[in-house]
Amino acid sequence: MSRVVYGNLQGLKPSEIRRLERLYYRKIHPEVIFSSDLAWELAELSFLLNRQIGILINRTGEIEYVIVGTFNQIEIPELKGYRESLARLKGLRLIHTHLIKNGKGSGLDQDDLLDLAFLRLDLIGALEVNEKGEPGKIHLAHILPHAGFFSQALSDREDQFFFFFKPKYVWDLRENFLELIKALEDEFEKIKPLKNVKEKEDRALLIFVKEPQDLDWEERLKELKELAKTAGVTVVGEIIQKRTILDPRYVIGKGKLIEVMIQAMRNKANLLIFDRELTPSQVRALTEVTDLRVIDRTQLILDIFAQRAKTKEGKIQVEMAQLRYALPRLRAKDDAFSRLTGGIGGRGPGETKLEIDKRRIKDKMSRLERELARISAERDLRRKRRKKLDYKIVALIGYTNAGKTTLLNTLSKSNYLAEDKLFATLDPVTKAVRTQKGHIFLLTDTVGFIRDLPEELKKAFKATLEELYNADLLLHLVDISHPNWENHIQAVENILEEMDLLNFPRLIVFNKIDLLNKREDLSPNFILRLLNQYNGVGISAMTGEGLDQLISHIESLLFKEESSIVVEIPSEKVLTSHLSA
Structure with a gap:
């Protein structure tokens, strides 16, 4: 066992340090919270040094740490080799002295409670030391496993997180420490917040x-x-x-x-x-x-984006965003990698581990940027081919989980993943849609927007969002059943303004109107007034309600000067080859 005395040793005499070291040889009975003879010794030493003194005691009654503080506080060193489980107590209890000044006692303060909570101590105690150097009452507290748990001892005051014992002299303590700790840990073990959560899950x-x-x-x-x-x-x-x-x-x-x-x-x-x-x-x-x-x-x-990215481009964009985010958050974790100080015989061996990590990240970002530029050029080539064929392009935009992918699947008879989750679709998808009048347009599904979109993602997904600049029409899909739909519209428009897309032709489409029909708190004319106010269209991508009207609106906006009949309709095979080219 180490006999090191921790803390503020400045100004102490060698004889005083030896007295502190001898505390390690003391031991108390495992069932006792604290002993009266050790209380007298701690009080005498604390009064002599005019500093707080603390000891950390394990469950067998041995002293593991002796700590010296200042008059007002004590700082606990890093506790290595003890329990790390977040759901269990540390297996150590802290008893430290509080010096009485001007006849005023001192109980447990906020710093004591912070130590109790952060270190998950079994128990914390503040022993009063009066102006004669004698032990006064001891103030004790432990963490409550839950608000309904009560100790057998009388509580000093009510609290939803801690149980405070009634202050008493050490020689009047009657609680069995081991029984108390067993009851606490049994109670913590019983707590099962969610039965379906596995041990290793987040x-x-x-x-x-x-x-x-x-x-x-x-x-x-x-x-x-x-x-x-x-x-x-x-x-x-x-x-x-x-x-x-x-x-x-x-x-x-x-x-x-x-x-x-x-x-x-x-x-x-x-x-x-x-x-x-x-x-x-x-x-x-x-x-x-x-x-x-x-x-x-x-x-x-x-x-989420890292989980959802499927294509090579999507994965590169996500990795770029993660690297940009991680770069300023790197820090040195090991002094062994630090550069040696300068001077004769002290010139360092080169870069530190931190600098090497930063350089590697920057090199990787450069490689990814070149790869992304190549993919962006290929995407631009595909767009030019589509433009040559004179296909009109409609881009779906909207707040995440507004139902864009469901609408794409319904209109193009596709079967892409559409879940009731945020960012269910990440990689852009383009499908051909043929109207009843014979017109054909390309419908592109883009990543969903969200308020306060991280700057790293805006930069990383520039290539994906470039699809919007080539669109002939933006379909702004809004989940009208969401209670915060107006703020969602504003969030999307803020992003469009940042991207200089507010002047593009845009049609607001209110999705999930079938869910509004079931609400009794809305007037029958609510949807009609809403559509007139925004000059929009109401649909249900799930049930198909209003889709014919939506197609008519798209046709009137895209094919104003064209005949309602198209003589030649490309085959599905030809369309597919153009879309994947």
């Missing part, structure tokens, strides 16, 4: 910070849930905090971080998802303090 807590200007926060939280579901992540809890000013380090406050950690324990969560883009330093700080994986909304969308 279980996420969603973290949403509500700012004063966030009026549609409920809808945004719902969308974050849908994104998590689409990525294959099971959501086991949500944590919402109202803040006027974000914490620059953790985004949320320290008090909320305590809730995050305990909810993670209770729900066996292994992932935190924030509904905002985090800076590299925020991700690093949150990961270090919670010991959980931390991602933001951008990274979640990138992961």
Whole structure:
């Protein structure tokens, strides 16, 4: 066993350090929370040094760590070699001293509770040391497995995350420590947040910070849930905090971080998802303090795109976006790779591991950009061939999950994947559609839009969205059954404005009107007024309602000066060869 004394040793005499080291030879009975003789010794030492002193005790009663702090606080070192399971307690309890000043006692403060939650300690105790150097009352607390769990001891105050023992002198403690810990761990083991969640699957807590200007926060939280579901992540809890000013380090406050950690324990969560883009330093700080994986909304969308990409072009675009996102977030993880200091005999061996990683990423991005440019040129060639054949092109755009792929399948009699998930379609698909009047146009399905589309994705999918610039008509599909459909329209138009596409011919198509017919809270004339207001068309891509009217609108916009009868209709074989060329 190591006999190292940790913490603030500056100014201590060798004899005082030896007294601290001798604490390692002390042992208490496993069933006892703390012993009175050790309480007297800690109080005497703490009073002598005028500093807080803490000891970490394992479940056999042995002292594993001796720590010296300042007058006001104590800092626990990194605990290596102890339990890492997020759903279990660490197997260590911390007892430390609180020096009384001006006759005022001191119980457990927020820093103590942060240590209790973040380190998943079995128990934490603050031993008062009076102005004579004598031990006073001890304040104890442990994590509650759930709000309905009560210890046999009398509680000092109510709390939904911690149980506080009534303060008493150490020699008056009667609780059996081993029985208490067994009851706690048994209770944690009983908690099964979702029976259908497997042990190795991602279980996420969603973290949403509500700012004063966030009026549609409920809808945004719902969308974050849908994104998590689409990525294959099971959501086991949500944590919402109202803040006027974000914490620059953790985004949320320290008090909320305590809730995050305990909810993670209770729900066996292994992932935190924030509904905002985090800076590299925020991700690093949150990961270090919670010991959980931390991602933001951008990274979640990138992961969905990585899962959905099927074509070579799609995979390259996703990889480009991921590399752009990862580059500023690289950091050195091992001092062994650090460059040696300069000077005689101290010139470094070359690049650090971090610099090599960054250079490799940049080299790979350059290769991918060249490959993407080649694919983009091939796509441009195909577009020119179609233009030679004088095919009209209609591009489907809209908020993700508006039903674009379902409409493509219905109009072109295709069978592409269409799911009730966000970004079900990623790679662009073009199919020929033949009208009853004999006209033929090409219908292109594009990736769905979403609010606050990550900048990395806008850049990476430029080649895909180039299809829109060659379209003769943009069909803006809107899920009218969605309660936030107006904001979806605005989000799409914002992206179109960024891409200089607002002046392109555009037709708004309200999808899923069959679902509106079942709603009793809407007036019979609601759809009619809506169509007049937006000069749009109402359809149901699933049932086929309104599709004939939609085709008529498309024909009137695309083939104004042409005869309603086309003499020669290319065969399916010819059409297919042109589309795949």
